[in-house]
Amino acid sequence: MTTTLPTAAAAPALPPAPSTARLVGRAVDFWRLQFKRTWRGTWASTVLTPLGFLAAMGLGLGSIVDNGSGASTLGGVSYLDYIAPGLLAASIMQQASFESSYPVLGAIKWAKQYHAQLATPLRVRDALAGHVLWVALRLSISALVFVVVMALFSTFHSWWAVLCLPAAVLTGLAFVPGIFAFAATLETDSGFALLFRFAIMPMFLFSGTFFPVSQLPDWLEPIAYLTPLWHGVDLCRDLALGTASLLPALGHVAYLLLWVAGGYALALRHFTRRLVT
Amino acid sequence: MLSKVDGVSEQPMIVAHGLVKRFGDFTAVDGIDVEVSRGEAFGFLGPNGAGKSSTMRMIGCVSPVTDGTLRVLGHDPAVDGARIRARLGVVPQEDTLDFELSVMENLIVYGRYFGMSHKQATERGRELLEFVQLEERATSQVEPLSGGMKRRLTIARSLINDPDMLLLDEPTTGLDPQARHVVWDRLFRLKQRGVTLVLTTHYMDEAEQLCDRLVVMDRGRIAAEGSPVALIRDWSTREVVELRFAADDTETSGEKIEALVEQPERPLRALVSRVEVLPDRVLLYSDDGDATVGELHRAGVEPQSVLVRRSSLEDVFLRLTGRSLVE
Numbered sequence: 001m002t003t004t005l006p007t008a009a010a011a012p013a014l015p016p017a018p019s020t021a022r023l024v025g026r027a028v029d030f031w032r033l034q035f036k037r038t039w040r041g042t043w044a045s046t047v048l049t050p051l052g053f054l055a056a057m058g059l060g061l062g063s064i065v066d067n068g069s070g071a072s073t074l075g076g077v078s079y080l081d082y083i084a085p086g087l088l089a090a091s092i093m094q095q096a097s098f099e100s101s102y103p104v105l106g107a108i109k110w111a112k113q114y115h116a117q118l119a120t121p122l123r124v125r126d127a128l129a130g131h132v133l134w135v136a137l138r139l140s141i142s143a144l145v146f147v148v149v150m151a152l153f154s155t156f157h158s159w160w161a162v163l164c165l166p167a168a169v170l171t172g173l174a175f176v177p178g179i180f181a182f183a184a185t186l187e188t189d190s191g192f193a194l195l196f197r198f199a200i201m202p203m204f205l206f207s208g209t210f211f212p213v214s215q216l217p218d219w220l221e222p223i224a225y226l227t228p229l230w231h232g233v234d235l236c237r238d239l240a241l242g243t244a245s246l247l248p249a250l251g252h253v254a255y256l257l258l259w260v261a262g263g264y265a266l267a268l269r270h271f272t273r274r275l276v277t
Numbered sequence: 278m279l280s281k282v283d284g285v286s287e288q289p290m291i292v293a294h295g296l297v298k299r300f301g302d303f304t305a306v307d308g309i310d311v312e313v314s315r316g317e318a319f320g321f322l323g324p325n326g327a328g329k330s331s332t333m334r335m336i337g338c339v340s341p342v343t344d345g346t347l348r349v350l351g352h353d354p355a356v357d358g359a360r361i362r363a364r365l366g367v368v369p370q371e372d373t374l375d376f377e378l379s380v381m382e383n384l385i386v387y388g389r390y391f392g393m394s395h396k397q398a399t400e401r402g403r404e405l406l407e408f409v410q411l412e413e414r415a416t417s418q419v420e421p422l423s424g425g426m427k428r429r430l431t432i433a434r435s436l437i438n439d440p441d442m443l444l445l446d447e448p449t450t451g452l453d454p455q456a457r458h459v460v461w462d463r464l465f466r467l468k469q470r471g472v473t474l475v476l477t478t479h480y481m482d483e484a485e486q487l488c489d490r491l492v493v494m495d496r497g498r499i500a501a502e503g504s505p506v507a508l509i510r511d512w513s514t515r516e517v518v519e520l521r522f523a524a525d526d527t528e529t530s531g532e533k534i535e536a537l538v539e540q541p542e543r544p545l546r547a548l549v550s551r552v553e554v555l556p557d558r559v560l561l562y563s564d565d566g567d568a569t570v571g572e573l574h575r576a577g578v579e580p581q582s583v584l585v586r587r588s589s590l591e592d593v594f595l596r597l598t599g600r601s602l603v604e
Contacts, residue, residue, distance in 0.1 A: 014352060014357060014364060015363050017360050030390070034375065111373075112373040113375060119337060119362060119373075120362055120387070120390035120438075121359045121390065123358075276339070276341065277340060
């Protein structure tokens, strides 16, 4: 064999590599276009979720709580005002987990959109970043709607409440890449049923959304403090009620960011392992 | 081995040396050498599991090379994968169309991945739908399209970036004969326009129709290489005589014929280069089928039916990769 390998210098010119931001933008654009096809069904749930929760839990259940011993346990605020920020954080978490589960496995296994993307200039990290960014956008829209509904119910006690929007999105994002990573390990969607039943649902119920975690049995209390949701709920609540102080708030933000970063590193690893074979 | 065009050496589109792909302990591609020039229609022919798709995925820069060297469009996929992919068109074995989007939207989304504007992608998409004869389906959903239409849409999509090279992994597997011929016709037009085509197939007729040159792969290795005509010349005879006998007779008749061909004084020995006894028939590979049949008759062999046909790529394929199923 006397064949010499061609050198890049003599090879046909390739187009310059686009910036990562552009490549990620192209992936986001795909999800946006796909959403345009299917968004009609989602509006109802985006608007009805906060309305339904606040009306039923806040006003309905709240009237009983406020007339009982609840008011003192909750620090003198109405039950509606107490649970509204908790419901905000918890429902954004719930949406985050849905958006990060089935669509991700679908893009790997069923519709294979990731595979289509990877045959183009997009790389695994672009496909991942694009999809995560898209989910972040979706969460932002839902959180915005929820915050507006909370304002209509006049549950806010302070102007700091506007920060509930980024705080809720950050709470959701704490779950997103981790669930992306989990989805990338699955062969069937039955793992998601376990995730929702044994992780998301218990968190929704016991991480301070509906009652202070101090009401939990002593052995369960520390576990609640470990969940990202509790940090999100506590942060949103302090902001909504105007009881936030700097250090605990920063602590919550840092803890949530840690989940985002850890989950993202894991997602990138699992995506690479699954998609680059 | 650079071909000279107007005194300027032209880079091959693909150069692979000792290319290896392993998945754990399993070696899918076991050290192959391949070179494909610009404008060539090149085929990887082989049974399932021969390593064709693994090779294609490495060439498509979506699967890392385990060992050996690979240059695609003159560049190293490990270094410039994304930039190489910008100039490739890929038709994967399984369609990756988005069922939630319309036919046209599938093209637009894909064009966007290559950095085209919405408008550019729409214009190009319209041309391509015309090319694959789907222009009336632009606004339809993808799901209800027939298998052949989906395949054509995937081909249209792969052309959105006007690629330097088109990679097709089993482009017509699972299609009915009409749909296959439409796909072949479109691919043949692309070839005439000078698009470099690289395809995998386990259909002999597909390889004969489309490929200027091909390699036969078996168990991760290249068993033979050449044009379809040269492969038939090198690995088979000009003609094949197919003899059928009464059901119980095939084996004994086969043994008898094998013995006849072994006899040095018989002209059969010179005529027949190989005898293959199959459960239902006996094949004699010969450059002169009619003379062979005449000699058999003279020797007292009386089959129920006789068929003299030209050798095909299928004979080469079965000779090289064997008749037994590897699964």
